[in-house]
């Protein structure tokens with residue numbers, strides 16, 4: 001897998017972003033965050049936000065939920081702590097430094113796992129997705145806002161060329177949909193329930209997966225995800 005950075009390097013990149021993150025990335029991802037929190041609210045309850053960063057989305061959850069936020073960068077989380085205090089966000093039940101690839105929560109601890117603009121930043125995205133699936137309860141949802149790279153063509157070539165720079169900044173530019181599709185096709189008990197484009201430029205997407213309720217459905221959903229794989233890859237979706 002090209003473009004992997006060890007977690008310490010990714011953390012360091014975001015430690016450096018922390019002082020200016022809200023100014024640069026606040027407005028550009030605002031709509032995506034809004035749609036992701038709305039999607040999470042549809043299930044609601046106990047929500048884990050992975051890669052919560054400076055906590056830009058936290059005020060968007062209704063007070064009836066309990067939101068736990070984790071992130072690998074302590075300086076990003078310090079800003080989130082300050083935001084929680086300033087805005088008196090009582091529905092935020094905790095903020096901790098934690099690696100998305102090794103979540104320190106028991107299986108099935110959350111109704112929803114939300115990851116906004118995080119999956120392309122972690123060194124091993126499939127391992128992180130596996131952790132999201134482990135900690136969400138059967139019937140719960142994984143809600144992801146993410147960059148989707150081009151599968152082929154000029155944009156794909158440019159995205160590959162930009163990888164050394166984007167890696168140092170803390171994310172991958174090259175990240176085709178096929179990677180999500182392959183993960184879902186091989187993961188036990190997960191069904192893709194939605195995928196829609198997000199701004200800017202439609203190069204991002206809101207993705208929702210549901211964790212299946214029972215093992216019998218697991219087999220069905222894996223077969224179904226596998227069946228959809230060529231169809232989704234062909235569409236470049």
Ligand SMILES: C[S@@+](CC[C@H](N)C(=O)[O-])C[C@H]1O[C@@H](n2cnc3c(N)ncnc32)[C@H](O)[C@@H]1O
Pocket residue numbers: 007010011014025029033050051052053054055056057070071072073076098099100101115116117118121122123
């Ligand atoms: C692009 S920022 C997104 C922050 C926030 N979700 C938002 O919408 O503004 C990516 C975040 O993921 C965090 N991150 C990167 N790798 C991580 C990992 N392995 N585990 C947990 N968080 C990670 C970074 O520290 C950073 O806060």
